[in-house]
Amino acid sequence: MxxxxxxxxxxxxxxxxxxxxxxxxxxxxxxxxxxxxxxxxxxxxxxxxxxxxxxxxxxxxxxxxxxxxxxxxxxxxxxxxxxxxxxxxxxxxxxxxxxxxxxxxxxxxxxxxxxxxxxxxxxxxxxxxxxxxxxxxxxxxxxxxSSIDKNKRELVVYLAGVIIIAFFLLYIILLKTSLLTADSKVNRKRILFTLIAVLSSVQLLYCGINYHLFKNAYGQLALQSNSFVENTVAKNLEKVYRMGISLEDVDGVEEYLENIKAGLPLIERIDVIRPGTGAGVAVIDYANSREVALVKASISSTYIDKLMLEILLDMITVLIISLLFMIELTFLTTILMNRRRSPGEHKVVNPPYRHTPELIRGLIFIVNICVFMSITFVPIVMQKLYQPLPGLSREVVLGLPLSAEMFGGILAIFVAGLLIDKKGWRKIFYSGVLFIALGNLFSGLSSSAILFIFSRTIAGLGIGFILMTLRSLAVSLPERNFAIAEFSAGSIAGLNCGAVIGGMLADRIGYQPVFCLSAMTVLFSCAYVHWLMKALEVEYKSADEITGWNKFINFISDKNVQVFLLLIFAPFFIAGAFLDYYFPLFAKGHDLTQGDISRVFLINGLCIIYLSPILTKFATRCLGDKKGIAASLLVCICALAVFTFLGTIPAAIVTVILLGIAESFGVAMQTSYFLNLRSVKDLEVSKAIAYFSVMVNASRMVGPIIFGLTLTLGLRMGVGLIAGVFLILLIIFMFIPKDYLQKSL
Structure with missing residues (x-):
């Protein structure tokens, strides 16, 4: 609130x-x-x-x-x-x-x-x-x-009152309701429902109060502007009469009034009318001591509604983010209350440790909030720091921070894959946190383009370390698909919260403070790991007679891997470039604001967050890995087809939603399918995840290039071509003979 x-x-x-x-x-x-x-x-x-x-x-x-x-x-x-x-x-x-x-x-x-x-x-x-x-x-x-301070005081008073109401309601519920199950465990569903019901209600109440206060304030501002305009125009017209000229003898009065109106959106129109025909400020001809005209300005209710819509959309966005926080923190709180600590500090993950997927979800949620605070404005900061680099165009230079961040992530994948089994995942994780903190801190303090690019490389290295450790930990669990789904849900929830929080704060306090805030808050994840996850270890496979190089050769020469990568994996992640690359360009061309685009991204994220566990379990039980990954790509193809046939903003939004549905279960299913391939089973879990992560990054790098090339064919035709090619690849995958494509179970 x-x-x-x-x-x-x-x-x-x-x-x-x-x-x-x-x-x-x-x-x-x-x-x-x-x-x-x-x-x-x-x-x-x-x-x-x-x-x-x-x-x-x-x-x-x-x-x-x-x-x-x-x-x-x-x-x-x-x-x-x-x-x-x-x-x-x-x-x-x-x-x-x-x-x-x-x-x-x-x-x-x-x-x-x-x-x-x-x-x-x-x-x-x-x-x-x-x-x-x-x-x-x-x-x-x-x-x-003066008016702003008055509204601030009222907001504080109402906030205090709403907080008191919230605590009172929670106190009554705690007295009247049992939050424990029959076996004396915390009832997570009941706690979640209680918190969401109470906090959402008081949040909505406070939003309503905000809306009412600000609408009145904008109304007062409009009246103030209206009065100022009328008096200013009236005085200027009186100067005309002082020179002995009447308005009938002056050309350009309407143009003059139009210029004033154009510079003041709160005013809808300005008219000069005859005395006695309406209300307004009088224009006096002092030489003849008579009222010669009235200046009447009309307030633009449309513009006030637009301002209020901006506040309303912010309220809705913050309410959604608040719900994400409540849900994730409630999950974490109930896990901690139910969790029975195992003796010892260094134990291999085993089935009795059934809350580990939720702990991973909570950790990646916290980390991603900090990591993705800056995701919406890194290129904008680079634009402010721009300086020419030899042999590179301006557009290439502006993209270097993002490229450097990805390069750091790919480098971290290889380094973490080599060290995680030797040094343990916690040391790699702590190193990642340190790199993210330093990278964001240096980004906020950067005074040149070169330093900013270097800072993003450091941050990318940290992101890569953290993602590698948590993915490796997730796939070490017995319920691999469920753990991956929880990881993905927490990751997307944190990404959406971080992007929205960072973007909103940057609009109000600037980019540098957001970088520094991200650098400080990510350090809290170290305390989380130290206190809650010190008994967990990544599954380790003993080395055998096959060398790492031979395993890599076996991996890239495996027909199963090649078919999976070319026919399913790469098309799936390339299709995601519609959201990352294509949709913002299309939306900007149709006059959507950056805030509207961000909200569409949020809708995509919500689909992934809350459909992921449900659809992943359903697909695993009813379809299996092969049909599941095929279904995820089919949903992507349908998403692109919707845009191809309609080509409108609503169609683009439907496409984004369908892509979110596909990703909600597709990533988990593809990860499981990949890890069950014959040549992958012989790899240590950390190295298998490293290969998977590199493939993801490579596909996402190719995606914008492919979509960019389709611009030469037209917006809808290019997307339709991509959808058609992906459909052909999917059909080939489904009808490849079993003796050619086999998966070890």
């Missing part, structure tokens, strides 16, 4: 500030146009006599403004309200905003909060249509924060 309140408050504060900036910019733009008009007819910016009077006119219209300055492109203050200024420069902390490199509202307007004051900057163009100076307006904190 607190996280919901903080995010909603920060979203509201950002929208509120931008709306006020747009409102005050109306008067500022009037002044800018007057200066540009004078420059066009011969005045010089360096010797603009009468500038103090010109700037003073803004002070008369906008009473809250404290300072009005003209800034050169180099940050020198040329004029203020008193006229010429000598030897005075803008603080260096404001220079990037003043030259419109950050804090931009649009291409001609930016703002920044500095030392408790709000600085608004507007471009001034010269006769050659080039930017020659900047108008700066400085406002005190109260001009922006």
């Amino acid at each position: 607190m996280y919901t309140g903080i995010l909603n408050y920060m979203t509201f504060e950002d929208n509120y500030n931008k709306s006020l900036v747009n409102t005050y910019s109306i008067a500022g733009n009037e002044l800018v146009r007057k200066i540009e008009y004078a420059l066009h007819y011969g005045k010089s910016m360096e010797n603009f006599y009468g500038m103090s009077d010109t700037l003073g006119e803004l002070k008369e219209i906008v009473k809250d403004v404290e300072e009005v300055n003209i800034i050169s492109p180099h940050g020198e203050i040329l004029y203020d309200l008193n006229g010429f200024v000598n030897n005075k420069t803008l603080p260096k902390e404001l220079l990037k905003t003043a030259v419109f490199h950050q804090g931009m509202i649009d291409e001609n307007c930016s703002y920044q909060v500095f030392q408790g004051k709000y600085h608004i900057f507007l471009k001034i163009f010269g006769p050659a249509s080039n930017s020659i100076a900047t108008l700066e307006m400085v406002f005190p904190r109260d001009s922006f924060q």
